[in-house]
Amino acid sequence: MRPSIQARLLVLSLLSVLGVAMGTAWFAYREAVHEVDELVDAQLVQYARIMLALAHAGDDDEVDAPHVGGHRYASQVIFQIWERDRDGDKLLLRSPEAPHAWPDGVAREGYSNMRLGGSSWRCFAATDNEGGRYTLAAMDLRIQDELVWGIAMGNVRPYLYGLPILALLLVWAIRSGLAPLRQLDADLAGRSPERLDPIAENLATHELLPLIQTMNQLFLRVTHALDNERRFTSDAAHELRTPLAAIKAQLQVAERTPDASESRGAVRKALRGADRMTHLVTQLLSLARLEGKQPPPAMFPVSLTDLAEEAAGEAAVQAGQQGIAFECALGSGLSTVGNPDLLRVMLRNVLDNALRYTPTGGRVRFTLEDKAQRIHMAILDSGPGVAPENRHKLGERFQRFGSHSVEGVGLGLSIVRRIADLHAANLVFSAGLDGTGMGVTVIFQPAVAA
16 A cells, blocks of 8 residues: 555655754764864864973972862873983973873874874874973873764754654644645545536645646536436437337237238338337447447548448449439549548448438439548438528437438437547538538548658
8 A cells, every 4th residue: 555645745854854964963073073173183282382381390200180170081181291401301290191201103293193091192292492391292082082972963962852843743734734635535535426516626725726627627528428328328218119119019909900911011010110229229339339438440541432432332222222313423542541440330321311311203412522632522412401500400319300201210410420520520511402402521631641
């Protein structure tokens, strides 16, 4: 399980503070080392000056330590005062911890280091102005280490003590900052599946506003989709109930009537009702596939001329059987980018719609031509047509404006519109032949030559 945003913010904030504290402590430590080194060296110089100023001759070469309150660092500072003599250098004064001889390896002038009593010492030697006396002052480097460590810990200790308090403050601040997110979560968790009203945007924070706007747009799309599905289901149920009722009624007539000819007539009507219902179910399945959450169809260059000639051949046979004059003028070499199976369904539905509503003796014209770098595919008929004020409703589900004596379910042009949308084609409805019928024009983008 992934950690919450609150936990991640808290951990990252504390790690950031701790990292800054450690970095600050490291730089403080380095600075303390430098400053303590400077301080020790300065103190040694000061000791040397004092010793040379207070030097005096005496019988004893050791300074008696008075019985006064001391300091734990007192025994870690030593000195020697020497006098140059023709018989050899003479030790005048020394601290109790200092050796009687000049330490090995210690320079007679300036700074140097030595080992004494298992410890490292920082030393400074200097000579007075007359050159008759010189002194050595030394300090145990453990003093330096303790001072450096004390300074460094003094810098880090406030961070260590303050870290728990900072963590509590960060928890409070982060929880307060994430309160709008929790409110949004509570709002969404308390919604029923049917509640798709928009989330209020006036109380949203600047950071949450884009998320809420996106969710509201999603709610709107889901609402439209559900409305479409409810309407589709209702319309489909209504359209299926009609042929089922007709089939049932005709079968009941065939069952009850003793007249054989009347019984056969009722069976024929029932078969026509079954054919109508089969057509309806086929159209519903086609529309469901086009509007469902299916992957987009494969698109590639396809010859509209070939598809149009294929569809025209089938339509010409049907037109001949119905006594309809079928006119065809198809341009050659016209192609677009699309799916041939869907384009066949489109052509079949438009031509079938024109032939259904054109009466015997009427005409249907099918043209395919290149106009202004666009491919225009038009099917015009001399049927009853659709009033101009109703043409904008063409392509809606179960919308029928022609004679109800003509078999149909009002889904053919819905399928045509959906396929046109998938191919980024324009679908235009207009008057048909002789100013009476209906015209359907699909305008395609031509395929770009490779």
